[in-house]
Amino acid sequence: MVRARVSVGFAACIALVSMIASTLALAEQTSIKNLMGQNFAGLQTILVSLITSNYAQVPPQANAIHEHAMDLTRMVPADISGADRQDFLSYAYNLDGHARDMKSIAEVLIEHDQNRAQPGLGTDQLREALAAHYGGAVTMCVACHNRFRQKVIQ
Numbered sequence: 701m702v703r704a705r706v707s708v709g710f711a712a713c714i715a716l717v718s719m720i721a722s723t724l725a726l727a728e729q730t731s732i733k734n735l736m737g738q739n740f741a742g743l744q745t746i747l748v749s750l751i752t753s754n755y756a757q758v759p760p761q762a763n764a765i766h767e768h769a770m771d772l773t774r775m776v777p778a779d780i781s782g783a784d785r786q787d788f789l790s791y792a793y794n795l796d797g798h799a800r801d802m803k804s805i806a807e808v809l810i811e812h813d814q815n816r817a818q819p820g821l822g823t824d825q826l827r828e829a830l831a832a833h834y835g836g837a838v839t840m841c842v843a844c845h846n847r848f849r850q851k852v853i854q
């Protein structure tokens with residue numbers, strides 16, 4: 701019985717190690733894809749928050765996009781070099797700027813909306829600025845994909 705459990709445990713270890721090895725073998729493209737899928741989900745959540753003026757989900761989702769943008773700056777695909785590499789990086793850093801602005805504006809709005817008696821200093825404009833940064837973020841997704849995604853996929 702004990703021996704059976706030990707060998708099941710051993711087989712599980714082998715399976716885990718081979719999973720990790722095959723994941724590493726797929727290298728950076730798989731991890732870029734994973735990051736991207738999470739970015740996409742984050743954007744959809746942020747859009748719903750913007751439309752309903754209920755911003756609680758924005759800071760965590762924007763923060764995830766910020767972290768993924770920083771990851772992207774460290775994962776430039778090997779076949780992108782020279783000026784193209786700088787462009788790839790600038791799209792990633794621009795995406796990061798929009799994500800961080802979405803987070804900080806949403807935090808101000810959340811605080812304001814919790815205490816509506818407070819004088820609302822330009823909060824309507826802030827809601828629009830938040831939407832503009834959302835648009836800026838989407839523009840960076842599209843810009844980087846148009847230039848670089850095809851090359852990576854080919």
Ligand code: HEC
Nearest residue numbers: 729730732733736739740788791792795840841844849852
């Ligand atoms: C700096 C470049 C860059 C930016 C900015 C970027 N992406 Fe990507 N994205 C890529 C690359 C490269 C791939 C291809 C990865 C692959 O095929 O392995 C990709 C692929 C994807 C995919 C498809 C995964 C698939 O099935 O091929 C989705 C979805 C995606 N990105 C969403 C987003 C979203 C949403 C944003 C903006 C919030 C974004 N990306 C911003 C570089 C970028």
